[in-house]
Amino acid sequence: MTERRTYSYLGPAGTFTEAALAQVPEARGQVWNPVHNVGEALADVLEGRSDAAMIAIENSIEGGVSTTLDALATLPGLRIAGEYLVAVNFVLVGRPGIRLEDVQVVAAHPVAYAQCHGWLGEHLPRHAHVPAASNVASALGVLDGSLPAQAAIAAPGVVQHQDVEVLAEQIGDNDNAVTRFVLVTPTTVPPAPTGADKTSLIIELPVDQPGALLEMLEQFSTRGINLSAIQSRPIGDELGRYRFVIDADGHIHDERMYDALLGIRRFSPRVVFLGSYPRADRRIVQYPERYADDIFVEARDWIRGLLSGEPEA
Known part of the structure; x- marks a missing residue:
């Protein structure tokens, strides 16, 4: 009998992270x-309690998730095995019997709260905010009284798991909001390229001087590689020192x-x-023909010929 695999995710049940994990075919029927x-999710992977962890890395509204980016930069032994996109919208919920006009304090994860500013400003202009560890934790805190709030911002899936009153639906300010999640495993051999791949890296600049960032970016541009994302994060050892988190179109085998x-x-x-892995949208990576694999191979063969004294054709 095959041993079941374990996947860690930001819980409890009903979070957007759980929705991302549900997209992983090999995770179905396994231990979540x-x-x-x-x-905690990444520690589970590094210490062998889980085979993989699903974590949020980027939001189309708020940008990179700083806690994730910093953890990936400082914890060795991790690889991204795949990415998954989840459309994001929110509901406002409370204990059964509560009315919208009774709400004075709203519990919410800071990222979720930031994405509902417009709706809250229009419908609850005098509300206060209490931070919560996750979208589901905000709802649970309202239900059990551990958070001093009358309502919570949560993912729509919370309704399937908790006895809550839905006070409002579709309260997100952007109907096209998407969160990008990545499945993280221990370090392993990159999967075979598919032609629709992405490579993620974290790079520190050698010196803080004019042109340093440009020189780094030229390593990609002069080889025809498009960067789909570039974000800076402070290294933390002194003011003005940054590392760059980069997503580049293509695979390490290219x-x-x-x-x-x-x-x-x-x-x-x-x-x-951080890894080379299939893109969530499965879009084939396009690049100029002069950067095709056989062009690089021919150039290396030419150099080898020069070094071995072969006559040029």
Whole structure:
């Protein structure tokens, strides 16, 4: 009998993270372990309690999730195995019998709260905010009285798991909001390229001087690699020092990406390879023909010929 795999995710049941994990075919029918935060999820993976962890890494409205980016930058031994997109919207819920006009304090995860500012300003202009650890935790805190709030912002899935009164639906300010999640595993061999791949890296600049960032970016542009995301995070050792979290179109097995990583390694004092994995949208990566794999192979063969003294054709 095959042993079941364990997946950690930000719980409890009903979170957007659970919805992301539900998109992973190999996770179905396995053990799902709800945790309290990103640090706990990644610790489960590193310490062998879980085979993988689903964590939020980016939101289309708020940008990168700082706790996730900083954890991936500082915890060795992790790889991103895949990415998953979840459309994000919210409901306002309370204990049964509560009315919208009774709400004075709203419990919400800070990211969720930021995405509902407009609706709250229009419908509850005098409300106060109490932070919660997750969207479901905000609802649970209202239900059990552990949070001093009459209502909570939560994911719509909370209605399937908790006895809550829905005070309002579709309260997000942007109907197109999406959160990007990544499935993180222990370090392993990258999966085979699919042609619709993404490579994620964290790169520190060697010095703080004019042109340093440009020199880093040129490692990709001169090889025809598009960067789908670039975010800066403070390193934390002194003011003005940053690391850059980069998503590059392509796979480490692609000759152009392989060559770019060689350049990045020579350039930067510290590079964290987070993984090459299939894009969530499965869009085939486009690039100029002069950066095709066989062009790089031919160029290397030409150099080898020069070094071996072969006559040029």
